[in-house]
Amino acid sequence: MRALTAERGLLVPALPHSATPTAPAVPPSLALPVIETAFPRQLHPYWPRLQVNTRTWLLEKRLMPADKVAEYADGLCYTDLMAGYYLGAPDAVLQAIADYSAWFFVWDDRHDRDIVHGRPAAWRRLRLALHTALEAPRAHLHHHDPLVAGFADSVLRLFSFLPQTWNARFARHxxxxxEAYDREFRNRTEGIVPGVEEYLALRRLTFAHWIWTDLLEPSAGCELPDAVRKNPAYRRAALLSQEFAAWYNDLCSLPKEIAGDEVHNLGISLIVHRGMTLEEAVEELRRRIGECVTEFVVAEREALRFADGLEDGTVRGKELAVAVRSCVTNMRNWFSSVYWFHHESGRYRVDSWDDRSTPPYVDNETAGEK
Known part of the structure; x- marks a missing residue:
């Protein structure tokens, strides 16, 4: 069992599964020994309460049916993913991030079901409502669509931690x-597989690279100025951590997405536009993922040297240096958290589903056009 502590900010050594004392078996095609050995996983000590509270929030906001929450919520491991990433975050910040993350997965599922069941009008209404709720979350707390109301609630909480300038940046991102999800909707509806470079650019948006990076700042308790965030050393470390996560997700999702006639996956783009076999595409994905890990280790050192240089003898310089070190450390944590999430979460256990194209944890009828 995981050791627990009541003292916030300490790190809880984590076994790689929230329900068992041993690590899950990782298929050889997905195994990354460097992550298992050089990127030890830890969990925020608030994780046990986080899991309970997010499960309760999903029920209260009606984001998943009660039977789905009871049967699948814990096994989907959404809270584990966030608790392994934003270490050192105040409990309230981590809770807001975890609820938002759970919402994001539910939104992703709705988007998928609207495509599968041919509901373009439902998707259009949702897309426009989310844009509006992002600008005025308080006015949408009681929206008739639970997905919009839940989004407004989570965004309003996230907006309470840092200044308005951070809120505006988060909203812009x-x-x-x-809009990237809308482009994916059109591509999937029309059966368009984007080219490799087009896909890579779009994936940075559909995976929300800069959203998860933005959220490092409230976790560190400090909004970073543009000169810090856009520093090449900091930005490269942030990008590599997110690219790893997106591409490893593509590798693990490939069977599920082929089964579901998906068109948005780096492996699928490589097969269609580079003429690769499935085996060659998997090998290329693994090569790119491995390069992300290797290059991150170099970028991490440069980003930490950049943090050291921010200490100029002033209180502000010290504050920024501490915040950047926290953010870069958590970028490293993202590697192990993402890796183990994909082997813990029921989201990727396609072979155990009755229908490989229909996840058992989704509600096909939610707010759709019957």
């Missing part, structure tokens, strides 16, 4: 994510 998420508006772009919504």
């Amino acid at each position: 998420f508006h772009a994510v919504i």
Whole structure:
């Protein structure tokens, strides 16, 4: 069992599964020994309460049916993913991030079901409502669509931690994510497989690279100025951590997405546009993922040297250096958290589903056009 502590900010050594004392078996095609050995996983000590509270929040906001929450919520491991990433975050910040993350997965499932069941009007209404709720979350807390109301609730909480300038940046980044999901909707509806470079650019948006990076700042308790965030050393470390996560997700999702006639996966783009076999595409994905890990280790050192250089003898310089070190440390944590999440979560256990194209934890009828 995981050791628990009541003292916030300490790190809880984590076994790689929240329900068993041993690590899950990782298929050889997905195994990354460097992550298992050089990127030890830890969990925020608030994780046990986080799991309970997010499960309760999903029920209260009606984001998943009660039977689905009871049967699948814990096994989907959404809270484990966030608790392994934003270490050192105040409990309230981590709770807001975890609820938002759970919402994001539910939104992703709704988007998928709207495509599968041919509901473009439902998707259009949702897309426009999310754009509006992002600008005025308080006015949408009681929206008739639980997905919009839940989004408003989570965004309003996230907006309470840092200044308005951070809120505006988060909103700008998420508006772009919504539009990227709309482009994916059109591509999937029309059967268009984007080219490799087009896909890589779009994936940075559909995976919400800059959203998860933005959330490092409230976790560190400090908004980073543009000169710090856009510093090449900091930005490269942030990008590599997110690219690893997105591409490893593509590798693990490939069977599920082929079964579901998906068109948005780096492996699928490589097969269609580079003429690769499935085996060659998997090998290329693994090569790119491995390069992310290797290059991150170099970028991490440069980002930490950048943090050291921020200490100029002033209180502000010290504050920024501490915040950057926290953010870069958590970028490293993202590697192990993402890796183990994909082997713990029921989201990727396609072979155990009755229908490989229909996840058992989704509600096909939610707010859709019957």
